[in-house]
Every structure is written in structure tokens, then in C-alpha cells.
Amino acid sequence: MSETIDKVVEIMGGKVGPGFDGIAKFVIEDEGAVIVDCDGVRAGDDEADVTLTATLDTFRDMLEGDLNPTAAFMTGKLKVDGDMGKAMALAQVFT
Template sequence: MSDLITAAVAALNERLDGSGIDGIAKFVIEDEGSIIVDGDGARAGDDEADVTLTATRETFEAIIGGEMNPTTAFMTGKLSVDGDMGKAMALGSALA
């Protein structure tokens, strides 16, 4: 597992404040790996998910760091979403 994935899991769990989300979301970070977010919080993994969000390392770091709104990233084509848009919106709200 890459250092980015390890740091991202910790950052996501901090941002989610232990609440997790309803359903399963997967962040795919190009050339790095993937992270699962569910009711238990965030963890490294590549499980099946209700929604998959894909971004470059730079975009993902900006979202996690609070420098880029997930909705803005999606609207500008920097974040792609495949699957349940409602779950993506819920995760985006939790991270904003």
C-alpha cells in the first residue's frame, strides 16, 4: 500500500469524524490504489461499491485537504463518478 493511501485513509477518517456513510463508496486514485468508505469509515481496499469516484493524485489531495470542493472537481471534469450519484453527493457533503 502506498504512503498516499495510508495518509488518505487517516485523513478521510478524520474528516468523516467516525460517522462513515450509508452504502459503499470507492475512491480510485490513479496510479496509487483505492480506498473504500462505508458505514465503518475509510480503509484501503478494492471492494465492490455503490459508487466509484476516480481522480488523479493531485485532485484527490486537494479534495482531502479541503482546497477543492468535490462538486467543483466533478463539474470541471477532475473527478469522475460511476454509479449511485446520491451516494457520491452524500460523501461529497461529508467531505465539504
């Protein structure tokens, strides 16, 4: 597991508590993947209800509040595959 993924897990873990209804996977290109589910946040590449894919720079900008996830999606910087409702439920991670 990369240091980058460890750091993303740490940051997102502080923003998303246990109890998320579903499974979401954040794929950071060339780094790895992070899973958010009812148990919290962890590194992993499990099957998910929704998969969000972007570059490290895009994820960093979203986590730091410099890029709105909706704007990232609309401009093609963030790809969403699966349950859009689950993706929208994660909006608090990026605020």
C-alpha cells in the first residue's frame, strides 16, 4: 500500500464516520483505491455500489476544498461509475 493511500485514508477517515449506507470506492489513478462503507474508511479494492475515479491532484484539490466534486464531474476530472445517489451522499467528505 502506498503512503499516498495511507494519507487519503487518514484524511477521509476524519471526515466520514462509520455508518455510510453502501460501499463506495475512490480510485486514485496510479496510486490505489480507498473504500468507504458502514465500517468507515480503509484501503482496498472491493466491489462497490459506486466507484469514483480521478487523478491524485484532482482528489487532493477536492479534499482541500479547492475543487467542487460536482465541477470535477462536470469537467470530466472525476468519473463516477455506479449509483449516483451514493456518490452524492459522500459530498460531505469534500466540504
